[in-house]
Amino acid sequence: IKGCSLLNSGTAAIHLALILLGVKEGDEVISSTFTYSATINPVRYQTAIPILIDSEKDTWNMSPELLEQAINDRIAKGKKPKAVILVHLYGMPSKMEELMNIAGKYEIPVIEDAAEAIGSTYKGKPLGSFGEMGIFSFNGNKIITTSGGGALVSNNPDYCKRATFLATQARDEAPHY
Numbered sequence: 001i002k003g004c005s006l007l008n009s010g011t012a013a014i015h016l017a018l019i020l021l022g023v024k025e026g027d028e029v030i031s032s033t034f035t036y037s038a039t040i041n042p043v044r045y046q047t048a049i050p051i052l053i054d055s056e057k058d059t060w061n062m063s064p065e066l067l068e069q070a071i072n073d074r075i076a077k078g079k080k081p082k083a084v085i086l087v088h089l090y091g092m093p094s095k096m097e098e099l100m101n102i103a104g105k106y107e108i109p110v111i112e113d114a115a116e117a118i119g120s121t122y123k124g125k126p127l128g129s130f131g132e133m134g135i136f137s138f139n140g141n142k143i144i145t146t147s148g149g150g151a152l153v154s155n156n157p158d159y160c161k162r163a164t165f166l167a168t169q170a171r172d173e174a175p176h177y
């Protein structure tokens with residue numbers, strides 16, 4: 001991971017990730033049926049439309065098979081999804097190899113909701129580091145807590161710089177601040 005933006009919540013991190021990927025009104029964003037509402041709320045803050053995919057039974061996370069079906073269905077109806085938010089619920093890694101291959105095949109960027117999964121790895125690699133961006137939560141009910149807080153991480157440091165900029169009133173570096 002090459003960049004990190006520290007934020008007030010995991011929800012804000014997801015919201016900023018969607019903004020950075022250009023998700024706006026009427027866009028479709030794929031995520032999981034089995035997650036906390038905070039995964040989906042930011043999709044609606046952008047007035048985008050959530051498309052929710054069922055789980056598979058090994059990990060209880062998003063089914064790769066159903067993901068590909070849904071992408072094909074949306075493309076056939078003339079609307080390619082703008083992003084996929086993968087969730088690692090209860091710290092359990094999603095089937096990353098399969099899911100990332102599918103998202104890659106259709107060139108749809110992945111946001112990893114690793115709010116509950118800090119410290120978890122998939123084939124030795126930390127969760128949150130696979131997607132275009134990953135998010136963590138430091139809320140009171142999470143693995144590491146600051147009472148409230150969140151982070152956006154990415155291998156592209158520009159996303160993190162931009163996220164911090166937007167999260168601090170889009171202030172420029174003028175001395176009067």
Ligand SMILES: *Cc1c(COP(=O)(O)O)cnc(C)c1O
Nearest residue numbers: 009010011036038039115137139
């Ligand atoms: C907690 C949680 C969030 C939101 O994090 P907050 O810091 O509470 O805003 C998002 N997604 C999942 C899966 C969560 O468990």
